[in-house]
Amino acid sequence: MTTYYSNHPKFYVGIDCIIFGFSEGELHLLLLKRNFEPAKGEWSLPGGFVQADESADDAAGRVLAELTGLTNVYMEQVGTFSEVHRDPGERVVSVAYYALLNINEYDSELVQQHNAHWVNIGQLPPLIFDHDRMVQQARQLIKQKASSEPIGFNLLPKLFTLTQLQCLYEAIYDEALDKRNFRKRVSEIRYVEKTDKIDKSGSKRGAALYKFNERAYRKEPKFKL
Amino acid sequence: MTTYYSNHPKFYVGIDCIIFGFSEGELHLLLLKRNFEPAKGEWSLPGGFVQADESADDAAGRVLAELTGLTNVYMEQVGTFSEVHRDPGERVVSVAYYALLNINEYDSELVQQHNAHWVNIGQLPPLIFDHDRMVQQARQLIKQKASSEPIGFNLLPKLFTLTQLQCLYEAIYDEALDKRNFRKRVSEIRYVEKTDKIDKSGSKRGAALYKFNERAYRKEPKFKL
DNA sequence: TCAAAAGTGTTAAGTTTACACCCATGA
């Protein structure tokens, strides 16, 4: 029997993850130094193939978990890359995702086993295939999204100082922000709450630790930073 | 020989088009009443399958051209939909695109042959599979994009009145705009140029016709409406 | 002559930007 679908070709469907972390005041990406073909020895985004029993979103979550040990990480689709010869080995259609994670929580043994490394986003090596474009698109998307939804907190520990928060947004927007204006804006955001804890690691005086209250955000979901 | 790719399943990769037109002050979508299985008789987005020699972008352009006779239409990727059972017939991973076209230019014979119809976006029938979600995401995306890039002009004829332009943006943003504020803003946008032509069809008095000057926009690409 | 759409400015409110000094503490 001939169905509607026959005659059409089938493709491998891959996923690639642009995994963001934030440390030492800078954004970093978790990149693989490939110890497998094709493009062995070169840098690439972590990725994998969609399996028969999973969606692309599932596959991205699985690959991230395999690499970092983390589940329930904030991920979002960036876009799909399907140029005929984008992968010189075989035809692969790939869905790119970005992930935002707290860089203190990943499983460093797993990461080492995969030969993955955190690389400062200002010093990225050239990446294979169209992975550079994927990264560019992901950065662009995060920039936009960060100004309309509080996704940045995914990159921070549960408790953070205002200086950390400001550095993070400076890194995301790739521009300097005025300290007083920044703090004034934060103080108007009700779901960024000051705790009574103090961080003494960053300065002699100590800095107040804040937390993001997700419940409060859901009740009144407006955002602008 | 076993390659890196073997062991992984392959999938049909489809594309679906959310085709926007603007007429009588309202947004419309070009929908198919399916005369083929699966889901014969129901409404769906126009779509097709990616072929071996084309990217998903190519496929979307091809499907749009087959349906409307138009090439060089503004299209953008919305996202990829890959739930395992999204298409009950077979596993299909589908990339959604939106298209913005001037509703006066399509080939109406072709459209009829495909059993496609322009439907007011306020009165959409239920669509098959996950096509409703695709439409929602596309509307959302256009709303955002329209405020940072002059994509709206793709929906208008080359010459248009300010009333038409305002109605269009009211339809996109789904909210009323103040006429005087709107016109003031437009008058500050240098690449929206008044012509010496008059449209007499919309009113007795006649309204000045404007055009979008793409060259001027490219030189100074800022936008806000 | 009148209905229907085109066209036109001002003011108040709100938002954004620029900017500099004192504080607390550990080394």
Added chain:
DNA sequence: TCATGGGTGTAAACTTAACACTTTTGA
């Protein structure tokens, strides 16, 4: 005691929002 990062307020510039009447002309 001093170097380091933490913390604080105000005024000017700019942007946004609200608002109502006159013009033109074909039917």
